[in-house]
Amino acid sequence: MLVVEDEPTIADSVAARLRAEGFAVDVAADGPSAVDRFHEGQPDLVVLDVMLPGFDGLEVCRRIQVDRPVPVLMLTARGDETDLLVGLAVGADDYLTKPFSMRELAARVHVLLRRVERLTAVPTPARQLGDIEINFAERRVRRAGAEVHLTPIEFDLLVHLAGRPRTVLPRERLLAEVWGWADGAGTRTVDSHVKALRRKLGADLIRTVHGVGYALEVPS
Structure with missing residues (x-):
């Protein structure tokens, strides 16, 4: 699993919670390194912040979905519905608006993975x-x-x-x-x-x- 977040406190908290759920987690802090880590690690799911250095999460999502479709949970501080719809249009599956609870994030991750497992079965x-x-x-x-x-x-x-x-x-x-x-x-x-x-x-x-x-x- 790949967590892409440029705020260290949030990145560490998300990664720690997902590791506690039993997932192997890699972390990236900007757009270019996120795409590189995705190609290297081939994660089953990506937790992706919208606002990133280098290029934003929307561009990250677009690039990784072209390479290999994967579930994406997008994190955003924006409340504008247009931004959320753009994220969904480039391949995000779900989104959470900051601030969010780690319990809700973990629940959303499990839902996404169960959906993929159910349909591939x-x-x-x-x-x-x-x-x-x-x-x-x-x-x-x-x-x-x-x-x-x-x-x-x-x-x-x-x-x-x-x-x-x-x-x-x-x-x-x-x-x-x-x-x-x-x-x-x-x-x-x-x-x-x-x-x-x-x-x-x-x-x-x-x-x-x-x-x-x-x-x-x-x-x-």
């Missing part, structure tokens, strides 16, 4: 939906034979929708089952990731039911 190796092929074991998606790069959360959302094609799933249910958020807050997070899936896989893929949620339409 799907017994069916692949599924074909029209011209879209979802390879569960490799976590790869192809449309019309061409590979499409998805972030971890985009892949998980697609898998969840594909498990119930043409069935309308409420935003609150998607938040609970894909993100593990039980309070139903943050439905704009779902909207942002649906928009990303449409951009990458086609506007015809996901149908909006206004005031309710989304349904996956099987492509012809």
